[in-house]
Amino acid sequence: MSLINTQEQQLLIDAIQRVENKTDAELVTVLARQADDYRYIPLLWASLLALLLPGAVNYYPEWLNPHQLILSQWALFIGLALLFQIPALQSRLVPRQVRHWRASNLARRQFLEQNLHHTTGETGMLIFVSEAERYVEILVDRGISARIPDAYWQGIVAQFTEQVRRGNVAKGFVECIDACGVELQRQLPATTTKNELPNHLVIL
Structure with missing residues (x-):
């Protein structure tokens, strides 16, 4: 993945650890080169x-x-x-609606495949990017959506999407994780030490 090197992936891991040390949320980040080949x-x-x-x-x-x-x-x-x-x-x-529909479907599949729906307290969060489609989505489990409305993430997604358009995927990921962490720490402060899911970036 040309836009994310090993050093930048470590920055993502560090950002996730910062958030998970202060909240009960379990974050997983996924970067797809393309959601579909559209043949x-x-x-x-x-x-x-x-x-x-x-x-x-x-x-x-x-x-x-x-x-x-x-x-x-x-x-x-x-x-x-x-x-x-x-x-x-x-x-x-390829119409934009089709590209975003395919990317959204892939994001939902990844939410299930990364076991974000099986975390303790239902506090899984997926930050998903499809590079070719310039598509960003944040998906959360019920333990988070019960405290924070889904509409809250729209502003963060918009800022991240702009970074993806500029080619700043790694920077966008770190800023997005930190921005999510602010509200997660406020609404779901850490009550126990846990790390149920891997912190490394999943690259498709």
Whole structure:
């Protein structure tokens, strides 16, 4: 993961430990390079444009006979399907709503896979980033949401998202963890010493 090196990962671990030493929350951080490969999106665009080809040449029927038209459609489909695999083009073809929907689904899967729903007191918190989608989400278990409304995290997420857009993923993570820790310490101060989940950054 190009935006997070070993030294920066240690900064995240230190930040998580600072928060967990002062609160009952269990923090897990996850960084995904991309939530989906979106291979089907370029194929859909290539198929659509190939299907539109007969209409485009309908005004000039002398250009292609039926056999040539079919071959041209196949050639156009294959050429566009390959062209649209270029990452810079592919990212422009995928609607933002689709990218965020896929990233959100991945965040929820990670919440379960990292066992954040099995912590003592239901105080698990996931800080999730999908780099390609520029997507950030904070998910918390019931022990935290009962004390702190979900809307509280929106401002922190917005600031972190801006850092991701600028390429400052590591800095954004540390600032986000520290900002979450302020309210967690106020609402869920440490009552016992525990460390149920790993503090290292999970990289997908």
